[in-house]
Amino acid sequence: MKHKRLFIPGPVEVEPEILQAMGTPMIGHRSSEFKELYAGVQPKLQELLYTANPVFLSTSSATGIMEGSIRNLVAKRCLTIVCGAFSQRWHGIVQECSKAGDTIDIEWGKAVRPEQVDAALATGKYDLVALVHNETSTGIMNPLAAVAEVVKKYPDIMLAVDTVSSMTAVKIEVDKLGLDVCLAGTQKAFALPPGLCVFTVSQRAMERSADMKGKGFYFDFQAFREYHEKDNTPCTPSVSHIYALNVQLDRIFREGLENRFTRHQEMANRCRNWARQNFALFPEEGYESVTLTTATNNRGIDITSLNKALAARDATIGNGYGKLKDKTFRIAHMGDCTLDQLNELLANIDECLERR
């Protein structure tokens, strides 16, 4: 089968070196080799996330830890900021876990304002805020620092943040922002295959989780910490992913964090300019995602046909998500994607559109 380079917002293209690391011969997860591997990735993850707290590894997709955050941290009531499909999913999880919760509903394509969060929290009803930093379904990036600042005003309210499509692409200073949970699946901005979730838990969140009832078994934060202290995971992890993560972290630091952030910003600027010239940008101005560009399909092009034409050129882009299908389309530029690769894609799209 011919491979199409992925410009969809997840899973994203994975470098051959990473795929090779995934194929490392297997070791026992209670062996000293595994402990060494686990202990080796820790300082790198802490540096990446600007945190002194442990960084846990869950063999699940991100949704697992979205659920874990709710089960471990909501005793009273959860406030979920809903501005697209993934944040809507988080509120659905609150309901499925039989927890009390409300939403702040933001029109798709727009971002939350800190004043909205402040007004909701002032009611005194909540003990957790669930925020999706980069809403991959619409292509907006919420103002994380401003929301975190508001949550800090309320000492008993914690903040869980889904950074699935932003972790490693933009600077997220977990401790400085006071994030109680910061989570990401590895198939997006990390550019690893799907199946692993990287997440932090603050000390106070650990304390709250200790007394929580009905946390279930697989995502109990206490178990992650208990095993973390032995450089291990509670259950058998995807060892292959951890090998790949280790290689990817070395690649990230070889590039340099600041260089990586700059590369993402440059790709975003390029793709936004292209989208403005050829279509229109879907996200509200000033809140566009740095890792994917969502264009409004104001020319009514057939996105499925465009993708077929692109497939002949070994590339594929994302259609709009859910109700935005065909009304928008999405080009991901995250992970190990380069400006040259993005330029090549945009030139290919231009050619495909001219030939229609």
Ligand SMILES: *Cc1c(COP(=O)(O)O)cnc(C)c1O
């Ligand atoms: C992809 C994505 C998820 C869900 O990830 P799964 O791998 O399906 O669990 C959650 N949040 C955001 C922002 C995403 O982009």
